[in-house]
Amino acid sequence: MKYLTEYRDAEEVNKHINLIKKTVTKNWSIMEVCGGQTHALVKNGIIDMLPEEITMIHGPGCPVCVTPLHLIDKAVYLAQQDNMILCSYGDMLRVPGSEKSMLQAKAEGADVRILYSPLEALNIAKENPDKEVVFFAVGFETTAPANALSVIQAYNAGIKNYSILPSHVLVPPAIEAVLEDVDSHIDGFLAAGHVCTIMGNFEYYPLVEKYKVPIVVTGFEPLDIVQGILMVVKQLEQGKTEVENQYARIVKEEGNLQAQATIFEVFEVTDRLWRGMEIIPMSGYGVKEKYANFDATKKFNISIHEVEENEECIAGEIMKGIKKPGECLHFGKKCTPTFPLGAPMVSSEGVCAAYFHYSVLAM
Template structure:
C-alpha cells in the first residue's frame, strides 16, 4: 500500500537516524508506551541502529498483558458454564490463567468464540436468547468506544442475556505510575497515537509539566517512531518538557469527542489492578450504575480465589521497563509463544513476543 510505504522509506529512515546521531550528546532513556511501537522498533531493527546514547525502554502498553490474573480466571470460569457463550478477541485465548488458558477451556468444551468486534457478540445474544453471552472487553481507551457501544446497543434492544467482562486500562495513569516507580529511570516518553486519536492530548500536559519529561504522541510505522525519538531527544537536549504531536495526520488535539461521549456514557474511571504491576489509581474503566445489568462482574456471582503469579515470570519488571525480555532466564527456553508462562510472550503487542520473533538476542 502506497500510504503505508511512505512511512517505511529506508532512505528517510537513514536520514532520521543520522539526525538523531548528530543531535544526541549524552545518554537518554526513552520509553515507548505502546506494544505496537515496541514491535516496530524490534521488527525493523531500529533498536540496533540507534546510537549507543539512546536506550529504548519498553513500557506497559499491552492491555492483554496487564489483564489481571483473577479476571482471566473469571472468564475461564464463565466459559465453562453450559449456558454461557464467551466471546473475545483472539489475543486473550492463550494468555495463561492460574491453571489454564481460555484456549484450553475451549478445547475442554467451552463455547468460546473469537470475534473482531463486540457488536458481533450483541448479534450472537440476539440469536441465542436462551444463552448468556459475555464479551471479554479488554483494551486501552482505543477499544473502549466499541465495547461501550455494544452495551448501548444491547440496552436499546432490551437484551437481558448480554454483558461484558470489562478490563479497560488507561495510559496516562500508567505513565505516572512508571515515573513514580523508584526503579524506573525514564527521561522521555513516546505516547500511544491510537489512544490519543480517541482521547486527545490534554491529559499529558500536566504530566509533562509536573515531572519535567517530554512526551511525544507517536504513530507506529518505522518513520513515525524514528521521528518521535528525534523529537524527544531534541527536547531533552534543549532542556524542554513539552507535549508534541508527531502523529498529526491522525491525532487531533481534542481527540474524538463523539467516541469520548460514548465512553463516558457507559464507563467511569476506577482503580485498576495491572497484572505484574499492581493497582494503579484511577487507571481503569468500570461500568456505570446505569448499565449495571450489562456488567458481567455484577451479573454473575463468581468468587475466584486469588492465585499467585508464576514465580518464573518477570513480566512486571519488563512492563515497567526495568528489565528487557532477554534478561529473563526463561526467555526462549521454558517460555515461548507455543508454551508461554507470561502474557507478554502471547500478545501481538507483548515485548517478549516481539523479541522472540524478531530479535537476534533470543540465545542470550
C-alpha cells in the same frame, strides 16, 4: 496503502536515523509506551539502527499483558458454564490463567469465539436468545468506545442475554506509575498514538509539568517511530520538556469527542490492578450503575479463588521497563510463546513475545 507506505520509506527512515545520530550527545532512555510501537521497533529492526546513546525501554502498553490473573480466571470460569458463549479478541486466548487459558477451555469444549468487534458479539446474542453471551472487553482507551457502544445498543434494543467482562486500562496513570517508580529512569516518552486519537493530548500536559519529561505522541510505522524518537532527543538535548504531536495526521488535540462521550456514557474511572504491577489509582474503567445488568461481574455469580502470580515471571519489572526480556532467567528457556510463564510472552504486542519472535537477541 495511503498513509502507510509513505511511512515505511527506507530512505526517509535512514535520513531520520542520521539526524538522530547528529543530534544526540548524551545517553538517553526513551520509553515507547505502546506494545504496538515495541512490536514495530523490533519487527523492523530499528533498535539496532539507532545510535548506542539511545536506549529504548519498552512500556506497559499491552492490554493483554496487564490484564490481571483473576480476570482471566473469571473469563475461563464464565466460558465453562452451560449455555454460555464467551467472545474475545484473539490474542487474549493464549494468556495463561491460574489453571488454564481460554484456548485450553475451548479445547475442553467451552464455546469460545474469536471476534474483531463487540458489535459482532451482540449479533451472536441476538442469534442465540437461549444462551448468555459475554464479551471480554479488554483494552486501553482505544477499544473502549466500541465496547461501550455494544452496551448502549444492547440497552436500547432490550437485549437481556448480552454482557461484558470489563477489563479496561488507561495509559496516562500507567505513565505516572512508571515515573513514580524509583527503579525506572526514563528521560522521555513516546505516547501511544491510537490512544490519543480517542482521548486527545490534554492528559499529558500535567505529567510534563510535574515530572519534567518530554512526551511525544507517536504513530506506529517505522518512520513515525524514528520521527518520534528524533523529536524526544531534540527536546532532551535542548533541555525542553513539552508535549509534542508526531502523529498529527490522525491525532487531534482534543481527540475524538464523540468517542469520549460514548465511553463516559457507559464507563466511569476506577482504581485498577495491573498484572505484574499493583493497583494503580484511577487507571481503569468500570461499568456505571445504569448499565450494571450488562456487567458480567455483577450479572453472574463468578466463584474463583484468588491466586498469586507465578513468581518466576518478572512481568512487573518488564512492563515498567526496569528489566529487558533477555535479563529474565527463563526467557526463551522455560518461558516461550508455546509454554508462557506470563502474559508478555503471549500477546503479539507483549515485549517478551516481540523479542522472542523478532529480535537478534533471541538467536
